[in-house]
Amino acid sequence: MRIVLCGPPGCGKGTQAERLTGQFGIPRLTTGEMLRRAVQAGTPVGQVAQGYMHRGALVPDPVIIDLMRERMTDPDCRGGYILDGFPRNRTQAEACDRMLKAARERVDHVVFFDVPEEEILRRLTGRRECRQCGATFHMTFQPPQQAGRCDRCGAELCQRDDDREETIQRRLAVYREATTPLMEYYGRQGVLRRVSGVGTPETVFATVCSLITRA
Ligand code: AP5
Numbered sequence: 001m002r003i004v005l006c007g008p009p010g011c012g013k014g015t016q017a018e019r020l021t022g023q024f025g026i027p028r029l030t031t032g033e034m035l036r037r038a039v040q041a042g043t044p045v046g047q048v049a050q051g052y053m054h055r056g057a058l059v060p061d062p063v064i065i066d067l068m069r070e071r072m073t074d075p076d077c078r079g080g081y082i083l084d085g086f087p088r089n090r091t092q093a094e095a096c097d098r099m100l101k102a103a104r105e106r107v108d109h110v111v112f113f114d115v116p117e118e119e120i121l122r123r124l125t126g127r128r129e130c131r132q133c134g135a136t137f138h139m140t141f142q143p144p145q146q147a148g149r150c151d152r153c154g155a156e157l158c159q160r161d162d163d164r165e166e167t168i169q170r171r172l173a174v175y176r177e178a179t180t181p182l183m184e185y186y187g188r189q190g191v192l193r194r195v196s197g198v199g200t201p202e203t204v205f206a207t208v209c210s211l212i213t214r215a
Helices: 013-024 031-041 046-056 061-072 090-102 116-126 167-179 181-189 201-214
Strands: 001-008 029-030 081-084 109-115 127-130 137-139 192-196
Touching: 001 013, 001 181, 013 029, 013 116, 013 192, 013 201, 031 046, 031 061, 046 061, 046 192, 090 137, 090 181, 109 116, 109 137, 109 181, 109 201, 116 127, 116 167, 116 192, 127 167, 137 192
Parallel strands: 001 081, 001 109, 029 081, 109 192
Antiparallel strands: 127 137
């Protein structure tokens, strides 16, 4: 099964991708995390991506498409995957379709999360993440057991560089302009599943699972 998760920054793509990975036993391919790791490691991709990410802009399409082409053909992806953060615009969606078609595969479900912007701001300004293992928390909605420490590996929790209010506004504008047209694109393919991302992570997950298994 190949699932795409789409939606505004902070709508819960990563939170739901983690649960879906556990439920369906397929890997989660998270472009934001892949890029943050590349930046941390100072790879050529990371060096290109850093400035764009800091500003809340999209990293150039050729960089992302090459990165995903390589990752999507890894052996652990043979049985399917969850795309978290890709495709993000029409060029990426068309490239994704071409890659899948060449392998005689297709996207089965594109889940679009709707979350109001005031809620997005609350989620992103309170988000904390573990730079060591990638786990995500929220100071109010999903607090760690020990303040400032990751439940999974014990490392220190940090605020993401692009979770400052000014950058969040820029990311929201990029989302509206570049990503929302994908609803029409995937709607025409009959794979669009719109879901309210408001509610607890568990209730949102239950809705996603029921839509996926019913479709
Ligand atoms: P990326 O990391 O993908 O950022 P994003 O799309 O802005 O999404 P987020 O990771 O911020 O949020 P999320 O939807 O995963 O929410 P989460 O589950 O963490 O991309 C970062 C940057 O990389 C981009 O700006 C761009 O520069 C670049 N990039 C990435 N992909 C690219 C691409 N394809 N092309 C070009 N550039 C690309 O949840 C957020 C918070 O809310 C957490 O604290 C969580 O605990 C909490 N939460 C989650 N669900 C709930 C709930 N139901 N109720 C209450 N709280 C909740």
